[in-house]
Amino acid sequence: MKSILKTSVLYLSFIAVLSMFTACKNETHPEQKLAVNTSNTVQKTAEPLSQEFKDYWYAGEAEISSYKLEQARYSEMREGTAVLIYVTEDFLPEVQVKADHQNAKNIPVLKLNATKNFNTGIYPYSIMQSTFYPVTNNQHALKVSSSIQEWCGHVYAQLNNREKFEIMSHSYFEGEADEHFKLEKTILENELWTQLRINPKSLPIGDLKIIPSFEFTRLKHKPIKAYNAKADLNKDNYTISYPGLNRKLSINFNPNFPHEILGWEETFTSGPKILTTKATKLKTIKSPYWQKNHNKDAILRETLQLN
Template identity: 60%
Template sequence: MKKALNHYALLIIILGFIITITSCKHTPQKKETVKNHKNLTKPKNNAAQQSLSKAFKGYWYAGEAEISSYKLEQARYGEIRQGNAILIYVTEDFLPKAQVKADSQNPNNTSVLKLNTTKSFNTGIYPYSIMQSTFYPVLNNQHALKVSVSMQEWCGHSYMQLNNKNNFDITLHSYFEGEEDQNITVKKSILENELWTQVRINPKSLPTGILEIIPSFEYFRLKHIDIKAYKANAKLTNNTYTIQYPNLNRTLVIHFTPDFPHKILGWEETFKSGFGSKAKNLTTKATLLKTIKSDYWNKKMKIHKNLRDTLQLN
């Protein structure tokens, strides 16, 4: 009798262990499942919630990124520099609380359309490398959840990151005196970085009129101005979006195809470049070279170098 009770107790322990393990598992979600975390972000003034069309899901949830290469004419130090720019758009599952890409699917994920923008150009003897990342919810009714920029050149490197919480929490690390390690809180406003992704989701939802916009993180690093929102005037035509910052003497024009998937054809950015009295208005230009769809994260062997030829990057 005692031996039978011991077997029964052991069976109860094993069953309890199995139930505990099973209860910790999450049911995987389909990639196109989206979730709105209103506690982390506030609705944008001109952006209505975006329903995902069949065409949108078919294009952006096919397990590939869209990679576009551009001929770059970059204004820097009062001269135009030749280089290249790349826009990489890809959907990802994002963890709003941890503010990082999710390794697995679970109900707490937010589906984002991520944009990585890179620029490479030389200034005389030494090179510049700039990269920006923007994580923007595909529902198109929230601000970007995270934005970052890194800049490397021979004098040093800097990094700036925004995390969308109760406010915009920004950290800055720089080699410049007066810009060392900083923590900055900025009131929520339209982010120029997020507008590049909003174009791809629904250009008709782009904000227009007299607005307060936080300029691109790249511009903050190149010009070393106060990190805040600036007065702007935004206009939208059939396939062009223009932002003018009167107090910065800066204008950004983005050209895109009017039909889905609203590919970025190029852009111009005019601002004062150079030092002191010799500074003058110059225009940075980017012209589309080639667009491909690719799971580039699986294309890391020598045999895949030909894709760089396809993108006209060599």
């Protein structure tokens, strides 16, 4: 009996040691997996907001930057303007729209409304993309939307970040009229413009899977999906190359807070040519622009060099 008891004790001790060893192996495995995937996802821990960030972004104003735009379209270069409007908002996580009232369940986001306006011959183009990115910098954008208007018609696409990325797209083109589908979560090019403003050092680098900007996929009639990409980060520049799309995006920014975007270049095939769209910063102001809707406030457009 004593022999059996002793054997049982030894067996249980062996199992305990084996369990500890197995537990240690499993404990390191998620870290190893995270190390492999970090470049293709946003970081998982929330970033604390510095006082500098709070003073700049929670002053009751938006940051508005205007740019001289040289846009490639239909194998020719067009002159126009681009505007980046950054502002912090409270966001409703379920409905996924701006919250009208403060609530503990709201998610603070840094919103970017990016606009472009240029003419192609007789008719104009108007493009707007909106991105809602959590200021905690620890998850993907909660929502991305894009609209393009020109005299042939208009196109709208929207992504909602839920269990998966839920996407709907509407277009006047026959092959992409009304689409609803889901994608596995991965990096969104649209969100990188806001992630950069929070912490450029957190931008993903290396060989990645990225969903290109909605502007690009809609203008080029490419499927909205993840494409192979390579990203590089320097002190004041972030570059993404898509070999399968023959496209390269390069964003120049101030390495010092608040990391304003100084300009960008986007090289891609336009018709039979390879052309480069360029944006060069003209002016940045901070303003509660939603209150500046009287005729007398039009002077601010002169300040931004938009007229």
